[in-house]
Amino acid sequence: QVTLKESGPALVKPTQTLTLTCTFSGFSLSTSGMRVSWIRQPPGKALEWLARIDWDDDKFYSTSLKTRLTISKDTSKNQVVLTMTNMDPVDTATYYCARTMNSGYDWFLDYWGQGTLVTVSS
Amino acid sequence: SSELTQDPAVSVALGQTVRITCQGDSLRSYYASWYQQKPGQAPVLVIYGKNNRPSGIPDRFSGSSSGNTASLTITGAQAEDEADYYCNSRDSSGNHLGVFGGGTKLTVL
Numbered sequence: 001q002v003t004l005k006e007s008g009p010a011l012v013k014p015t016q017t018l019t020l021t022c023t024f025s026g027f028s029l030s031t032s033g034m035r036v037s038w039i040r041q042p043p044g045k046a047l048e049w050l051a052r053i054d055w056d057d058d059k060f061y062s063t064s065l066k067t068r069l070t071i072s073k074d075t076s077k078n079q080v081v082l083t084m085t086n087m088d089p090v091d092t093a094t095y096y097c098a099r100t101m102n103s104g105y106d107w108f109l110d111y112w113g114q115g116t117l118v119t120v121s122s
Numbered sequence: 123s124s125e126l127t128q129d130p131a132v133s134v135a136l137g138q139t140v141r142i143t144c145q146g147d148s149l150r151s152y153y154a155s156w157y158q159q160k161p162g163q164a165p166v167l168v169i170y171g172k173n174n175r176p177s178g179i180p181d182r183f184s185g186s187s188s189g190n191t192a193s194l195t196i197t198g199a200q201a202e203d204e205a206d207y208y209c210n211s212r213d214s215s216g217n218h219l220g221v222f223g224g225g226t227k228l229t230v231l
C-alpha cells in the first residue's frame with residue numbers, strides 16, 4: 001500500500017525559508033523508475049507543479065521557481081525534502097507530494113499525500 | 123500562465139456524456155494525465171497514458187488525444203463526478219518539467 005504524507009510548518013514569515021518533508025511508504029526511491037514530485041495549490045486556484053526528484057537523484061524544477069527551490073531525498077528514511085527560500089504571501093498554498101511514475105515517455109502522479117497548508121504572513 | 127489550457131467550467135445533465143478538453147503544444151508529443159479533485163481533498167488520478175484507468179476508477183472515465191488537444195470523457199455522468207478536473211503533461215520544451223492546466227469545474231445538473 002502506497003502512502004505519502006507531507007509535514008512542515010503551517011505558518012512562515014515573509015523572507016523565511018520553508019522546509020517541507022514528504023514521508024512515504026509502500027515503495028522505495030532507490031528502485032529504478034521511482035520518482036516523487038511536489039505540487040502546490042493556492043486557495044481557490046489551480047495546481048502548480050514545483051519539482052521532481054528521481055531514483056537516480058536527477059532533479060527538475062519549475063522554471064519560474066528554480067532559483068528558490070531545492071529538492072533532496074533520504075532513501076534510508078523514505079523521505080523527500082523540498083526547501084523554498086524567500087517566502088512571500090503569494091506562496092500561501094496547500095503543498096502536495098506525489099509519487100510519479102512513467103508510461104513510456106509520459107509520466108503521471110498516481111498517489112498523492114493529503115497536502116499541507118502553508119500560510120505566509122507576518 | 124499555464125501552457126495547458128482548459129475551459130474554466132463545464133456542465134452536464136445527470137446520466138449524459140461530457141468531454142473536458144486540454145490544449146497545449148506539448149500534447150502533440152506527450153499524453154496528458156487527468157486528475158479529479160473534490161473540495162477539501164487531494165487530487166486523484168483518473169486517466170493516464172493513451173487511455174489507462176487506475177484500479178478503482180469507473181469505466182465511464184476515458185481519455186483520448188488528437189493533435190494538440192487531450193480530452194477526458196465521462197460517459198453517463200453521475201452526481202459524484204462533480205469536481206474540478208486538471209490535466210497534466212510535460213512542458214512544451216520537452217524537458218522533464220511538468221505543467222498543469224488551469225482546471226475545469228464540472229457541474230452535474
